[in-house]
Amino acid sequence: MNITLMYASAPRTVHELPLEVPVGCSLELALKQSGWLERFPELRSLPAGIWNRRGERTTLLREGDRVEWYRPLRVDPKVARRERFVGQGARGTGLFAQRRPGSKAGY
Template sequence: MAPRESALLDVEVAFALPERQRIIPLAVPDGTTARQAVEMARLEEAFPELPPATFREADLGIFGRRLRDQDSRVLRAGDRVEVYRPLQLDPKAARSARAGRGKD
């Protein structure tokens, strides 16, 4: 009997900038983590203007829910891994600045 090949799962990796987005479909081996799928998607080639660390260090989520165990979360068939951009401005600081301008 031949050894059984590892099953492949269909997943997607998504990343967006304000002006464009990419959703990359992948067939990954069973047992692939969310972080590994991001590496396989090679987003640095689709977004050469960003440093590669953007994708290696980004927070990740699946269907809008941030992952706590980003480096160990094993994917399931149909998952869409989302790569989140860091905030440019802290929302609390932005609200405080707006409130301060309003008191002039």
């Protein structure tokens, strides 16, 4: 089976590894086979998932699966959005913030 391992070790740094594993391979076995445990020891404690859905280490993989490891968020997305809104003000945000010159409001 062919799968892909993905891990973003830092912002704007993504590691991708296409890997061939035997049928019936679990997420944990794929991680051991890849050699990423030596390269990224923090993967032992990070949650993992398949195609953006959390999974257990014992989850069996299927052909074409994309296995991902998730780092904790540094900033709460809601707090970041509020801070951006305060900086931009009410007039520069929203769906219709950038209009064509001479167009009606809302278009």
